[in-house]
Amino acid sequence: MTVESFGARLRRAMDERGPLCVGIDPHSALLEKWGLPDSPDGLARFCEVTVEAFADRVAVVKPQSAFFERFGSRGVAILESTIRQFKNFGCLVLLDVKRGDIGSTVRAYADAYLEPSSSLYVDAVTASPYLGVGSLAPMFEKAAEHGAGVFVLALTSNPEGASVQRAVGSDGRTVAQTVIDEISQLNGGVKPLGSFGVVIGATVGKTGLDLSKLGGPILAPGLGAQGGTANDLREIFPENVSAVLPSYSREVLGSGPDTERLRTAVDRVLAECRGVLASAGG
């Protein structure tokens, strides 16, 4: 049986539900703001509310693994159950876990997140390329086998990233461009969208990056709390806009715990992104 690729599933989800990813980031400050204890019980309630508010309307949710791991095995169990609930409503789950290591260890990460029999199985993960994009090959292979996706960090939203990611190699390309070029080759021009994406922050300004051959999705975090705005997307992504997946966490979650207010926040940021991306064309 052939599995539908992540790229095809993501394209459909973005077309049907709109180009938006909502980050599930249970910061202790947010738990407090929502009137919840900073404990596994508080985490579980926070996640229940996010499922109720987002699962039937948002294309992609992006749980940040660190906020679950900080509660140890109980937090990971809540992450597993939250992943399942979002998937049951047809919402794609991108686990923000930024894994990367030597290839043999990456294979174990691939088993953890991209093998359907795993309790942490998700639609896609984020990965770090700083041991070499090639070292992530076991993740790419597992993802391709099971219709999952991988988003590799290229130019991240934090200011510290630039000193590494904008560094120029002997061939004149930046590290970020090298990552993009290697991911482009994996996608190989597949339509409607490749399953291998990159992460480019919405805070990075004009990049000079060539994304014309990427063929895969672009996750754009850094909107809202980190200062990026929907309007910034136009300058950062003058091309490939249909592949851009804007991502908000605190900007949306700050409207909780009322589910109607969370949904209104989703509608607001989605309308802003749609307006900008539609007017940017292409």
Ligand SMILES: O=c1ccn([C@@H]2O[C@H](COP(=O)(O)O)[C@@H](O)[C@H]2O)c(=O)[nH]1
């Ligand atoms: O370049 C990157 C890559 C990942 N992130 C993650 O996205 C969210 C951002 O949260 P906000 O509340 O919207 O600022 C968070 O989980 C980061 O780890 C990123 O910010 N930048």
